[in-house]
Amino acid sequence: MKTFTYQIFATVADRGSFRKAADDLNITPSAVSHAISHLEAQLGIPLLIRNRSEMQVTRNGQILLPMVERLLNEERQLLSAAAKIQGLQGGQIRIGAISSVCIAWLPTIIRRFSKKYPQVEITLTQGSFAEIEQALSLGKIDLGFSALPTISRLDALPLIDDEIKCITPADFTPKNGVSISQDDLEDRHFILQRSDYDSDTKAALDELQVKPQAINYSIDDQSILAMVEAGLGWGILPDLALSRLSGEIEAYPFEHPYYRHLGLVINPSSAKDSFVKAMQKEILSYLKKG
Secondary structure: OOOHHHHHHHHHHHHOOHHHHHHHHOOOHHHHHHHHHHHHHHHOOOOEEEOOOOEEEOHHHHHHHHHHHHHHHHHHHHHHHHHHHOOOOOEEEEEEEOHHHHHHOHHHHHHHHHHHOOOEEEEEEEOOHHHHHHHHHHOOOOEEEEEOOOOOOOEEEEEEEEEEEEEEEOOOOOOOOOOEOHHHHOOOOEEEEHHHHHOHHHHHHHHOOOOHHHEEEEOOHHHHHHHHHOOOOEEEEEHHHHOOOOOOEEEEEEOOOOEEEEEEEEOOOOOOOHHHHHHHHHHHHHHHHO
16 A cells, blocks of 8 residues: 555654664665655655654654554555455454553453454553553554543543552551551552552542652552562552452552542544454453453
8 A cells, every 4th residue: 555655654753763663664774764755755844853873753743643643544444344345354453451451351351352253363552541542542552441531532431440459568457447547658658650650549649648759669560569568668559450469468448439440442543443343342241241
């Protein structure tokens, strides 16, 4: 298709390098450079700032990039539709999810879906809520799991209200015996993933008057539990993140409950795809029946 030049631009923007983009696309770096120069000449604006170490997208390039990604996504939908007309019945679904959804939900959901549609290729990208929403906006994935509310141009279906719990060593007991109150938090240090401090977890900690100086950061949910178990601090994690994690720890609700609101967000240009609709139905069925 004639959109390969746009694919080259999108790949360079994503990879930040002519060489890496060339490797991904199985062409030469000179072919990448020539294609970008031709596209810039055709559009009449520079798309990339060329440095020795990496390529950076210009301000004008950033404006055009979402349009390019949508065009590439629409081409993918066109090819998929043509394959179905020919009776090939193939397809692809690209999903974005946070780690807890990847662990707790998607193995069963994908297994059930693949039994019904074995010819559909499923690719999974793990990232933060912000990364998932950006990928959806750019057309890099078809559907994703994110916290609600999302950015205004994305449509979302509410899924669950995921209660946020306080994670303590196994030998700790709250003063009221059942839940974490303000009195339990005095002089406590917390271990979080850095991305959590910019979302619902931050809102809970701010309301509980936990100061940023009392927060350290870790890599993932399991490492947080390991550090809590070792007595290095407390953690804050939602129920979903705890469903398949283990350790000598306790998870207590807060005296006044806090939640993150998870939703299913769909790329508008993928919403009419029959396989995307089928995956949406499978996700909702799984969450309804378990």
